[in-house]
Amino acid sequence: METIYTADALLLIYSFVVFLFIGSFLNVWAIRTLDGTSVLHPRHSHCPSCSTLLTWRDLIPVLSWLFLRGRCRTCGEPISWLYPLGELVSALILTFIVWQQGLSLETFVILTLFVFILTLTMTDIRAKLMPNKITYPGLVVILLLRLFIHPLGLTDYGIGFFVGGALLTLLALVPNGMGGGDIKLFALIGLALGWQGVLFALFYSCVWGTVFGLPLKWAGVIKPRQPIPFGPFILIGTLTAWAYGADIWDLYMQLYR
Ligand SMILES: [Zn+2]
Structure with a gap:
């Protein structure tokens, strides 16, 4: 673009x-x-x-x-x-x-997406909540923007919305899994970044969650079974996916060529 x-x-x-x-x-x-x-x-x-x-x-x-x-x-x-x-x-x-x-216009869409993720991260840290009152307007705003500004085909973003929502619904079924707020947030991320983008975002969120979460658990800062807000990891995971997702993937694929 x-x-x-x-x-x-x-x-x-x-x-x-x-x-x-x-x-x-x-x-x-x-x-x-x-x-x-x-x-x-x-x-x-x-x-x-x-x-x-x-x-x-x-x-x-x-x-x-x-x-x-x-x-x-x-x-x-x-x-x-x-x-x-x-x-x-x-x-x-x-x-x-x-x-x-x-x-660029695309920069404006991405900034808008991250404004919503940042705010939801703040509510997640303060109250372990991602209120619908923030996520729903986010879905409407990103949908409207994507109708006009879409470097990928519109279907990519539509599939992204469903992939983000569906994958997280599956993850919510495992014990200690993600909550309803996370599901809607990943649907929002899928709508904004497309289905490949949201898969990378989920992957890197889990990577960052492991990199930061495990040492905190070992150090005893986080008690076993204590729910930790996943928002910060979604925030940096989505940023990693947006900025470097495809690059890191290409690098990985080259290793196996
Ligand atoms: Zn005072």
Whole structure:
């Protein structure tokens, strides 16, 4: 697909700053969806401990948290490090996508997909939930985008949707398997990346889950049978699949030629 603008240093720096603020919004979106409150009202966030309204000085991504040393300016209660982490990871991942692909219509679709995966990862880490209130709008938005922007044939994405949903439904049947939220998320990933893409995404999610999960289990950080949120692994697994999936596959196939 035609690239409108190739990534250069200035574009990447600009993207990173914009994406930090988007990451900040995704935090709010995730938390308010879990709370059941509206994303847009009230417009201003407040401290969960003392209810003081936050001003612009408290809302600069990452920097405010560092400057305040992770505490509320008014009451001194700790502010979760998940805020700056969410902002930073969002900005890094979204900027990585622009760096890989420059600016194009397809870049916009991929950024949209990852906005939804990032938000669902945030709710998964905070509450082990991937709410339908986020996944369903994601399916609608990606479907609409894919109707107009589709480097692969439309059927590839349609099959991807069903492959993502069906495979995960099978995995959900095994004990300690994935939950309903994961199933819908993989249907979303299939719709956005096509059936090959979603197979790679599932594969790399499991690889990352093993690479990070097993040592944590051995170290006793994760207790046996304790469910761990799979969201972060889906996030980096899907990113790996999108950026390098086919390359790594080709390399693997060459070994057996
Ligand atoms: Zn406070």
